[in-house]
Amino acid sequence: MAPDSAPAAVPYRPRSGSEPKSVEEHYRQLEQLVRKLRPRDDIRDLRRAYEFAARLHEGQSRLSGEPYLIHPLEVTRILAERRMDMICLQTGLLHDVVEDTDVTVEELRREFGEDVARCVDGVTKLSKLEFRSREQRQAETMRKMLLAMVSDIRVILVKLADRLHNMRTLSSLPPERQERIAHETLEIYAPLANRLGMAVIRGELEDLAFSYLEPDAYAEITEAIEKRRKASESMLRSIQEQLEKKLAREGIPARIEGRIKRAYSVYQKLKRQKITIDQVYDLLALRIITDSVKNCYAALGVIHNEWHPIPGRIKDFIA
Secondary structure, three states: OOOEOOOOOOOOOOOOOOOOOOHHHHHHHHHHHHHHHOOOOOHHHHHHHHHHHHHHHOOOEOOOOOEOOHHHHHHHHHHHHOOOOHHHHHHHHHOOHHHHOOOOHHHHHHHHOHHHHHHHHHHHHHHOOOOOOHHHHHOHHHHHHHHHHHHOHHHHHHHHHHHHHHHHOHHHOOHHHHHHHHHHHHHHHHHHHHHOOEHHHHHHHHHHHHHHHOHHHHHHHHHHHHHHHHHHHHHHHHHHHHHHHHHHHOOOOEEEEEEEOOHHHHHHHHHHHOOOHHHOOOOEEEEEEEOOHHHHHHHHHHHHHHOOOOOOOOOOOOO
16 A cells, blocks of 8 residues: 555635546556556556446446445555555456446356456445434444454455445435534544554545534634645745755755645644644655654754753653
8 A cells, every 4th residue: 555645735626617627538548547656557458447337337426426336446546646556456356346336246257257246245334324313323343344454454445445435426416414424533433544544545534524413613614724824835845845955964865845734633732732833843744754763853953953842841742
């Protein structure tokens, strides 16, 4: 699994005013991405799964009105962006065919082999789980998902990608379903992504769910983050350049990234510490990634020599 470490400030939103892409264009862009990120894979396997899914989902539409096949294509794109293997990508394209068409797991096994059939079957079984109470969402689903992980981790990865795309397109559903799915996402899928080390997916799931469950708070926090970002962007860039030079001069190998705190993370901090957003000092930050604990402390020393720490505000997350 590729590292999931490129956080963004706000969750995915479709571009307004843009022309919708055709299903075939979605597939061409997916194929280009797979060729780029996994050049040794046999792209014919991807095309075969796409054509199989296209035939079975022909004539089906989502509630938004778009062709149903766009959903498995977008799920597979999420997986491809994380460099998942061909079995996982084929499962992404085929993950709804058993649930939503007449094809059987046995037919998938004959067509695509045991691994793909087992993964599609696993995703289908997870999709049929329904949990109404908060206790069930927190306990029983998590337990069953973790058991599924023992069989094949790719089942969970596809299910997380499936949930992420469903959250990105949740606006097509009626409000009561939006609320139920958002709660389920916050209580099951985001913590599961976190457990698997998929921080970017976890963050986007949390923010998307938050935007439906607490729309006013979400709007207020995202507006404050954006204002702070615009005001501080040039300053952060200047500090980053200074740091890169100082760390290089000290022989400390490091990569420095800008980081904008997620809206839901800010919301949790406001509630937990009973503070206002003006008292959140880490809305914007720089993340320094180096190769050892020793160099983490060496980098911290360089920072403290240049910028004196605020008493009571330093936390050691290295130890």
